[in-house]
Amino acid sequence: MTNDPDHLILDKILAGEQAAYAELVNKYKSYAYTIALRILQNRPDAEEAAQDAFIKAYNHLAGFNRDSKFSTWLYRIVFNTAISYKRKSRYQFQSLESTVVEYQQEGEGLLEKTDKKKYLNAAMARLNEADRTALTLFYLEEFSLEEIASITGMQANTAKVRIHRARQRLADELTNILNQEALTL
Amino acid sequence: MDKVTPESDDLLLRYIDGTLGLSERQTLEKDLEQNEHLRKRLDQLRSSHLLLRANRLEQPSKNFTQLVMSGLNHDPIRGASFPIRNSILLLAGVLLVAIIASVLVPAGVFDNISTTIDLNQVNLPKKYVEKTLPSISIDGKLMVNLIILINLVLGWLVLDRAILKPLFQRRVQAGR
Numbered sequence: 001m002t003n004d005p006d007h008l009i010l011d012k013i014l015a016g017e018q019a020a021y022a023e024l025v026n027k028y029k030s031y032a033y034t035i036a037l038r039i040l041q042n043r044p045d046a047e048e049a050a051q052d053a054f055i056k057a058y059n060h061l062a063g064f065n066r067d068s069k070f071s072t073w074l075y076r077i078v079f080n081t082a083i084s085y086k087r088k089s090r091y092q093f094q095s096l097e098s099t100v101v102e103y104q105q106e107g108e109g110l111l112e113k114t115d116k117k118k119y120l121n122a123a124m125a126r127l128n129e130a131d132r133t134a135l136t137l138f139y140l141e142e143f144s145l146e147e148i149a150s151i152t153g154m155q156a157n158t159a160k161v162r163i164h165r166a167r168q169r170l171a172d173e174l175t176n177i178l179n180q181e182a183l184t185l
Numbered sequence: 186m187d188k189v190t191p192e193s194d195d196l197l198l199r200y201i202d203g204t205l206g207l208s209e210r211q212t213l214e215k216d217l218e219q220n221e222h223l224r225k226r227l228d229q230l231r232s233s234h235l236l237l238r239a240n241r242l243e244q245p246s247k248n249f250t251q252l253v254m255s256g257l258n259h260d261p262i263r264g265a266s267f268p269i270r271n272s273i274l275l276l277a278g279v280l281l282v283a284i285i286a287s288v289l290v291p292a293g294v295f296d297n298i299s300t301t302i303d304l305n306q307v308n309l310p311k312k313y314v315e316k317t318l319p320s321i322s323i324d325g326k327l328m329v330n331l332i333i334l335i336n337l338v339l340g341w342l343v344l345d346r347a348i349l350k351p352l353f354q355r356r357v358q359a360g361r
Contacts, residue, residue, distance in 0.1 A: 123233070
């Protein structure tokens, strides 16, 4: 059992103080949403998946054995929920407006020059799902390699190698995108 | 170090993270002074690193928390109680089958149920069958006794894992 300060809040919730859960939602919503967004690459789906994950976590709170931090347990639920949304969405129409990266603009000069975030999103979109998730968790700077491995269901060594390769790939993709952009100017 | 290799990338990433030892760092810095490719690669890796750090968190909608809270059940313990109720029903079913079978076996209902499976009647190609195959006799009473035993083991598992364990967990949590 860990000395997680969140466990005190969990005790309140399990004692019937439902409103205390809002404290946990506020604390972790950005992280949960970011993980879901990196996997789904679609803002409305990510929002829905993250909300769904919080509700699932609440419904299973009594079964949380507290061997890990609450956040690690929650992000594992977010990760699994987002993956299942991803599987469903493969068979559904995706609105181009809502997707994070809009490839249809590529011929017109992929992204605005000044918006670095869009370059990053475009490069991230070229990575595979596992690389994106591993990188996102690594850069949240919240977790050890073991915790990242636990959230994503990998071995710690595999997670380390994946993060390392993903950082290389991301740098390569960013370079490619910037080179393409330079050619279109 | 003339070219950029996976090994040099590894060193550069550790340099960016500040996890290189002193001697490794000094060697790399010397290489960086002399190798333009390496400097360029360091810039690429550092740019993506800084970009990721600067954009590590995305913000959900403003009413995110409100939407989550409105979607909650009243009580998480109540939410978790449905599997226990289902487990009790499953246990009752398992025990009912075991009790009915236990009553029927001494009454001799299964005494006359027996059959023999003759493997020689199965149409196998002769080249695969060198000897005469045995016949297997199946005793109905023995089969029912086995089913009772399996049911009792299953019942015990359901009682332990799906009923008692969650129940004690709840008591521990309620006592905190």
